[in-house]
Amino acid sequence: MNITTEQIFDRARTHNGFLGEPIDDATLRQLYELMKWGPTSGNSSPARIVFVRSPEAKSRLLAAMNPGNVEKTRSAPVTAIIGMDMAFHEKLPQLLPHADAKSWFEGKPALIESTAFRNSSIQGGYFIVAARALGLDCGPMSGFDAAKLDAAFFAGTSVRSNFVCNLGRGDPAKLFPRSPRLAFEEACTIA
């Protein structure tokens, strides 16, 4: 599919309000079918995603969002919870069949934690790029009560929330002025 770097990077903006247009199942599937190919450490693929779309689920989610994130989240037709499976290594016999990769993690909670957090976050980057590639605007957020959100969506599972991302057609009237970025010399060196 033809896209542009402007669409996924230079001209894409974080949106703070969304217009009413719904997002259908096929688009959410297409989003996953793109992002799933992004590489993760040992193909661990720890990200788990809940696409919150029904009024009932949205209301559970809103109860966990910080006050400043409630209205924008209410306005989004879909809000994705990017979670991480803290038992991701149980799926490694399926995901990395040529190695005994499950044994690399068993009994190593700190390694499981850092691998799940790092790689589900990297997958979060793929998620945002893939959504933009499909013409969706994003509004990623870290401002929520993680314990409350996890109790509402992941109780009794090995999944924990990482971050949350509104999806839809952004309302240009609610954009903030664009914040600056670090210059190459501030962020990078060539050694």
Place this chain on the structure above:
Amino acid sequence: MNITTEQIFDRARTHNGFLGEPIDDATLRQLYELMKWGPTSGNSSPARIVFVRSPEAKSRLLAAMNPGNVEKTRSAPVTAIIGMDMAFHEKLPQLLPHADAKSWFEGKPALIESTAFRNSSIQGGYFIVAARALGLDCGPMSGFDAAKLDAAFFAGTSVRSNFVCNLGRGDPAKLFPRSPRLAFEEACTIA
């Protein structure tokens, strides 16, 4: 710039060996100028990147890589260290000038740690996509001695390594068979 989703996702592969072609400064700058626009929490932008290209710097890097990652890293014309600045909040007056965002983090080491790790990893996802958009192949790796690498590249700074990524034109002869990904139903739910 026109690109395709196949180029950044479906058909892109993790490479384990690289052909000799060098990568010039202009391409490394272009890579950063794309990825820098990807959103981060509060525009925190904690990723710091060292592009390791000189033989002297490469030799310091190789000494920190796990044995299985040494040869592929040696073959790459450039290896990027994706680091994270644990004092990223010092730059928030510049990056988020309309808020007193620096004060949200001061004296909160756990919040600094999770924000730096999550957001530099998300930026790592943007980095890989941006490299592929420019026609570079990637070989991201977590297998290295972080303490040794940090001592060799970040001594006396507030930066710590997150992960490492080989860059260049991949050698198709050294590709592994592609590992499977989780089905939509295994990784996602629509609530």
